[in-house]
Structures are given as C-alpha cells and as structure tokens.
Amino acid sequence: MIELEGVAFGWPDAPPLWSGLSLRIAAGEKLVLLGANGGGKSTLLQLLDALVFPRAGSYRYAGETVTPARARRTDWARRFRREVGLLFQHPETMLFNPTVRDEIGYGPRRLGLADAEARIADWAARLRIAHLLDKPPFLLSGGEKQRLALACVLVMEPRLLLLDEPLAHLDPRTARWLLDWLAQSPATVITSTHQLASAPQLGRRALVLAGGGLAYDGPLDEALADTALLARADLA
Ligand SMILES: Nc1ncnc2c1ncn2[C@@H]1O[C@H](COP(=O)(O)OP(=O)(O)OP(=O)(O)O)[C@@H](O)[C@H]1O
Numbered sequence: 001m002i003e004l005e006g007v008a009f010g011w012p013d014a015p016p017l018w019s020g021l022s023l024r025i026a027a028g029e030k031l032v033l034l035g036a037n038g039g040g041k042s043t044l045l046q047l048l049d050a051l052v053f054p055r056a057g058s059y060r061y062a063g064e065t066v067t068p069a070r071a072r073r074t075d076w077a078r079r080f081r082r083e084v085g086l087l088f089q090h091p092e093t094m095l096f097n098p099t100v101r102d103e104i105g106y107g108p109r110r111l112g113l114a115d116a117e118a119r120i121a122d123w124a125a126r127l128r129i130a131h132l133l134d135k136p137p138f139l140l141s142g143g144e145k146q147r148l149a150l151a152c153v154l155v156m157e158p159r160l161l162l163l164d165e166p167l168a169h170l171d172p173r174t175a176r177w178l179l180d181w182l183a184q185s186p187a188t189v190i191t192s193t194h195q196l197a198s199a200p201q202l203g204r205r206a207l208v209l210a211g212g213g214l215a216y217d218g219p220l221d222e223a224l225a226d227t228a229l230l231a232r233a234d235l236a
Helices: 041-048 068-072 073-084 101-112 117-127 141-152 172-184 221-225 227-230
Strands: 001-007 017-026 032-036 057-059 083-088 159-164 190-191 205-210 213-219
Touching: 001 041, 017 057, 017 117, 032 041, 041 057, 041 083, 041 159, 057 221, 068 190, 073 083, 083 141, 101 117, 101 141, 117 141, 117 172, 141 159, 141 172, 205 221, 205 227, 213 227, 221 227
Parallel strands: 032 190, 032 205, 083 159, 159 190
Antiparallel strands: 001 017, 001 057, 205 213
16 A cells, blocks of 8 residues: 655755655554654654655555655545545644534535535544534644544545554543554554554554664564664664
8 A cells, every 4th residue: 555665855954864765554554653753753654645755765655656746636636635644743733724613524525525514423423522513623622632633534534544643632531442443443554652552552563763764664562672672763
C-alpha cells in the first residue's frame, strides 16, 4: 500500500531531516512510529498524507507515485483524501469550523457522501461529544478537542490512518476506546507516540527515526528490548 524508496526530506532553509528512507507497508498493517523530539515523526506523517513531498526519492501510495502535480488534480486529491486521514499532533491546527457538527461534517459533506449527517451523529456518539454538536470547537476542553479531531478523521473511515500522538490529552476511558477500536479496524494505521507503555497495543511493527534516518524497522518487542537503540532515539 505504501512504498518509500530513497526518500529525502528537509524543510525549506533547514538541513535534511532524513535521506535514503525506504520502507514498504502492506494494507492492514499497524505500525508504531517512535523517535526523539524533532526527529521527524510528524513530518513523515505529513509526507504520507501528501501535505509535503520528497526532495528526492519517491512515495508510492496504492501503486501511484505521490507528486505535487498529482495532488493538485481534483479527481486524484478527492480519492486520496477519501482514503487517507491524518490526526494532527495539535488538534487546534485542524479545527476551523463554526460548530462541532460542521467540523465533523466537513470532510463527508465536501466529498458529497450521501450519509454525511448520519455519520456525524454516529461518530459524535462514539467519541462522546454528541452533547457538544452545536458548540464552537474553540470552547472545548483539550481532551474534548482531541476527541473532536479524532471524530473528524475517523468519520471518513479511512483506509490509511495516520495518528500523531493520539493518546495525548485523552482520558483513560477514551484512550481505551481508541485502542480497542484500532485493534478491530481493518485500516492500515501508523501511530506516532512517546508512550512506550501503550506502544504494544498500537501495533507489532516499529519504525524508529534517529540519526537522520530510519534507525530501525522491525518487531516492536525487539525494539523495546534494544536499550542501545532506545538510547540513540532518546527513548530511554
Ligand atoms: N512546518 C515546518 N516548517 C519548518 N520546520 C518544521 C516544520 N515542522 C517541523 N519542522 C522542523 O522539523 C523537525 C522535525 O519536526 P517534527 O515535528 O517532524 O518532529 P517530531 O519527531 O514529530 O517531534 P516531537 O516528538 O517533538 O513531536 C524539527 O526540527 C522542527 O522544528
């Protein structure tokens, strides 16, 4: 489903974050993305969401190379946005509608989904924010905003789900709900986290970013037992 081949990326006027990054992810895999502060986890998730593009190398999604030109094509972008969802690290950055209802409905309505209103009600109930539907998102608490941001992503029922620190701000009940939901979801899921204790519930395969590249790609339990690797990635 995802193929990165020799990918290099750096933000403008900044040194490369990584180069020569290659990996393959099959449909339905669940991966945990680990790494130090500033190691590039959020950036990698943004690249996989086609918000930024490789400086060198290639990113193929479902067999097609993801390029700025392709992302500008309305038909391709609609299909990609229908299939790929990114939960941003800071929920505020993705909330811009006047009400919680409009926020959850933004994606489904924009893509013209016939069941948009039913989806809004369903996901608001699942995330326990149905009582907030008519409120402006900026009035919500930190955890309520995180639940809303999750609803906005999950309402699209994406095939590829990119979650940037999803457990931050969540109360234990909602965190448990999310972990249980992810465990039964057929979606491909890549989750970045610093919470090593929860990592085994997020996936069996780990990607560790450190030292300007992918320092590890393999079983999560082996990564968690590798003290040298954890130290190199500032994880221990
Ligand atoms: N939009 C941006 N423009 C310019 N530089 C950026 C931007 N976003 C991130 N960076 C820089 O890229 C580097 C990697 O940041 P990124 O947020 O991807 O790391 P991270 O691994 O997610 O970190 P953390 O664990 O602290 O959330 C940092 O040096 C950061 O300052």
